[in-house]
Amino acid sequence: MARFSILENVSLILLINLVIITTTTTTVLTNEIITTYQSCSAFHASMEISNDLDYDNSTLTLASTDYGLKIHEKPLAVLEPTSITEISELIKVSNSLCTPFTIAARGQAHSVYGQAMAREGIVVNMTHLNGYRHGKGVVIFRDEKDPWNSYADVGGEQVWDDVLNAALEYGLTPLSFTDSLGTSVGGTLVNAGIGAQVFKFGPQIANVYELDVITGKGDLKTCSAEKNSKLFYGVLGGLGQFGIITRARIALGPADFSAYSKDQEYLISLNGRNDNAFDAVEGFLMINQWPNIIDFFPTQDLPRINSLLAQHNILYVLELAKYYDDSTQDQIDQDVERLVMGLKYVPTFKYEKDLLYQNFLHRSESAAAGQGLPGGPKSWLDTFVPGSRISDVNEGVFKNIIFKQNLSANGIILIFPMNRTKWNDKMSVAIPDEEVFYLVSVLQAVTYDTLKIFDDQKNQILKFYKDSGIGIKQYLPRNKTHEEWIEHFGSKWQKFEEAKNKFDPKRILAPGQGIFQLNNKICML
Numbered sequence: 001m002a003r004f005s006i007l008e009n010v011s012l013i014l015l016i017n018l019v020i021i022t023t024t025t026t027t028v029l030t031n032e033i034i035t036t037y038q039s040c041s042a043f044h045a046s047m048e049i050s051n052d053l054d055y056d057n058s059t060l061t062l063a064s065t066d067y068g069l070k071i072h073e074k075p076l077a078v079l080e081p082t083s084i085t086e087i088s089e090l091i092k093v094s095n096s097l098c099t100p101f102t103i104a105a106r107g108q109a110h111s112v113y114g115q116a117m118a119r120e121g122i123v124v125n126m127t128h129l130n131g132y133r134h135g136k137g138v139v140i141f142r143d144e145k146d147p148w149n150s151y152a153d154v155g156g157e158q159v160w161d162d163v164l165n166a167a168l169e170y171g172l173t174p175l176s177f178t179d180s181l182g183t184s185v186g187g188t189l190v191n192a193g194i195g196a197q198v199f200k201f202g203p204q205i206a207n208v209y210e211l212d213v214i215t216g217k218g219d220l221k222t223c224s225a226e227k228n229s230k231l232f233y234g235v236l237g238g239l240g241q242f243g244i245i246t247r248a249r250i251a252l253g254p255a256d257f258s259a260y261s262k263d264q265e266y267l268i269s270l271n272g273r274n275d276n277a278f279d280a281v282e283g284f285l286m287i288n289q290w291p292n293i294i295d296f297f298p299t300q301d302l303p304r305i306n307s308l309l310a311q312h313n314i315l316y317v318l319e320l321a322k323y324y325d326d327s328t329q330d331q332i333d334q335d336v337e338r339l340v341m342g343l344k345y346v347p348t349f350k351y352e353k354d355l356l357y358q359n360f361l362h363r364s365e366s367a368a369a370g371q372g373l374p375g376g377p378k379s380w381l382d383t384f385v386p387g388s389r390i391s392d393v394n395e396g397v398f399k400n401i402i403f404k405q406n407l408s409a410n411g412i413i414l415i416f417p418m419n420r421t422k423w424n425d426k427m428s429v430a431i432p433d434e435e436v437f438y439l440v441s442v443l444q445a446v447t448y449d450t451l452k453i454f455d456d457q458k459n460q461i462l463k464f465y466k467d468s469g470i471g472i473k474q475y476l477p478r479n480k481t482h483e484e485w486i487e488h489f490g491s492k493w494q495k496f497e498e499a500k501n502k503f504d505p506k507r508i509l510a511p512g513q514g515i516f517q518l519n520n521k522i523c524m525l
């Protein structure tokens with residue numbers, strides 16, 4: 001198995017009328033409200049509210065349950081709002097009563113101590129606003145000039161996971177996360193939202209530009225550090241005491257290339273023979289003008305993939321495989337789900353295929369054959385890049401040379417990391433000093449007419465490596481001067497030369513590598 005790897009109110013009526021004109025079912029609730037709370041002033045509330053109050057026992061039971069399973073406070077009803085106005089009206093209704101009822105916004109109820117409950121009051125099921133948003137609960141604004149100025153306008157009811165996924169589709173990400181992405185934006189912003197990134201970006205409440213809040217008086221206000229700043233700072237970390245957050249403008253930053261390389265490095269860190277891990281980890285790039293290995297992807301998805309590519313210029317593809325047999329077939333899907341969990345690929349861009357083991361191993365040749373390769377001369381460059389410098393390669397080689405030059409090419413760019421501990425340093429092969437290093441291969445089949453252009457590009461890449469001191473090693477090295485060979489083998493050169501003297505003193509073997517010259521001095525003695 002190979003798996004490759006974002007209303008307005010209609011009618012206004014008196015609350016007291018609500019009892020009279022509503023169905024028998026709502027009468028129970030409203031009777032209760034009326035008997036519990038007496039109307040002081042004649043406030044007009046819309047029909048909408050009474051229609052959207054749910055007092056089913058099962059709903060009330062749910063609303064009196066949270067993650068902690070310790071506290072159970074039963075509300076009179078749950079409001080399932082179909083608009084923001086409705087929440088504001090509900091609050092105004094309560095304000096209009098001699099004895100107001102309490103109101104609690106309920107996000108994802110990840111509280112453990114009844115914080116989102118309202119005994120004898122009304123719980124507002126914020127999740128219901130999803131219907132009102134029409135799929136626009138998260139709207140991303142990407143600043144092309146400076147991605148650090150990007151932001152997301154997010155409904156207070158939205159779940160962080162959805163914010164993340166939407167942002168990633170634009171190559172962006174929120175800056176600070178809690179350990180659970182299943183919480184709502186409103187729910188964490190009334191606390192702080194702390195996690196692994198606080199040390200760098202501060203808590204989630206420090207990454208908010210603006211809020212829409214319905215205050216305890218029922219007024220909808222927009223606030224920020226500049227505008228209504230008391231409300232703004234009060235609400236952030238204010239435990240829901242001052243208002244209900246209906247929109248938050250969340251700071252976003254670039255979701256950089258390191259998300260990809262970190263995922264790859266994570267995947268190869270699971271490398272024990274008995275680890276439950278992927279059995280194969282590779283990666284490749286999709287760039288404009290490169291005929292990619294698209295035969296893997298479903299044809300109907302190609303437009304979607306191409307539009308993502310047009311948007312981002314370069315796509316980084318993870319290629320993973322998990323082997324299975326009859327005995328493990330039942331759990332393969334679960335295993336794969338678990339293994340890809342937490343990887344930061346663009347959601348919904350995961351494709352899977354079941355292949356015979358041999359066909360998987362032959363996938364590259366099959367793809368090459370599909371592209372009409374391997375005819376024509378080749379312009380290939382394979383390099384080992386120290387793990388710590390891989391993002392420099394992304395900038396300097398992928399973006400600044402290959403993407404910019406936009407040469408139409410027939411081939412592939414491979415990139416994947418390896419762990420040095422699986423290599424033996426006694427062996428001759430030259431590899432970088434770091435524990436993790438990447439193979440970066442730019443492989444093209446060209447024509448005799450274009451060969452020079454492509455080889456020039458390779459030489460520019462090599463020059464970039466040299467100038468930036470990245471300390472790469474060539475894999476399948478060639479075309480080097482004597483000094484360059486010495487540099488290539490580095491500390492291994494001496495042993496390499498000694499071995500040559502010992503095992504092939506006349507330098508007869510493999511002259512095509514261009515390392516040693518045939519030794520005919522011995523004859524001349």
Ligand SMILES: Cc1cc2nc3c(=O)[nH]c(=O)nc-3n(C[C@H](O)[C@H](O)[C@H](O)COP(=O)(O)OP(=O)(O)OC[C@H]3O[C@@H](n4cnc5c(N)ncnc54)[C@H](O)[C@@H]3O)c2cc1C
Nearest residue numbers: 107108109110111156178179180184186187193194240245
């Ligand atoms: C498994 C797990 C891991 C967690 N990890 C972390 C962590 O790493 N870091 C961290 O900081 N926290 C963490 N938490 C705590 C969590 O962030 C808070 O409990 C948060 O309030 C949960 O959000 P929620 O949407 O479920 O809120 P709810 O439980 O639904 O509500 C919490 C409070 O917020 C109010 N509220 C909800 N929505 C709004 C809104 N839109 N406007 C105003 N008030 C609102 C509610 O009335 C209630 O008072 C974790 C919780 C769990 C269960």
Ligand SMILES: *[C@@H]1O[C@H](CO)[C@@H](O)[C@H](O)[C@H]1NC(C)=O
Nearest residue numbers: 056057058059060061062074
């Ligand atoms: C409501 O549901 C709870 C939990 O299922 C149950 O204990 C209770 O008896 C029910 N109440 C009514 C009035 O049906």
Ligand SMILES: *[C@@H]1O[C@H](CO)[C@@H](O)[C@H](O)[C@H]1NC(C)=O
Nearest residue numbers: 059062063078106125127128
């Ligand atoms: C809130 O609404 C969502 C979406 O309709 C639903 O899945 C959830 O069960 C509701 N929660 C409560 C407490 O009613």
Ligand SMILES: *[C@@H]1O[C@H](CO)[C@@H](O)[C@H](O)[C@H]1NC(C)=O
Nearest residue numbers: 268269271272419421435436
């Ligand atoms: C490399 O592999 C070794 C042996 O499995 C392991 O201990 C080490 O953590 C790995 N290094 C990285 C950076 O993954």
Ligand SMILES: *[C@@H]1O[C@H](CO)[C@@H](O)[C@H](O)[C@H]1NC(C)=O
Nearest residue numbers: 288289403404405406407408
């Ligand atoms: C790359 O070149 C092709 C034509 O050769 C052109 O259609 C395309 O717009 C170019 N892309 C960029 C980013 O310059």
Ligand SMILES: *[C@@H]1O[C@H](CO)[C@@H](O)[C@H](O)[C@H]1NC(C)=O
Nearest residue numbers: 455456458459478479480481
């Ligand atoms: C070999 O390397 C030199 C520079 O060191 C370069 O000018 C030349 O083009 C290279 N030849 C080939 C075939 O790549």
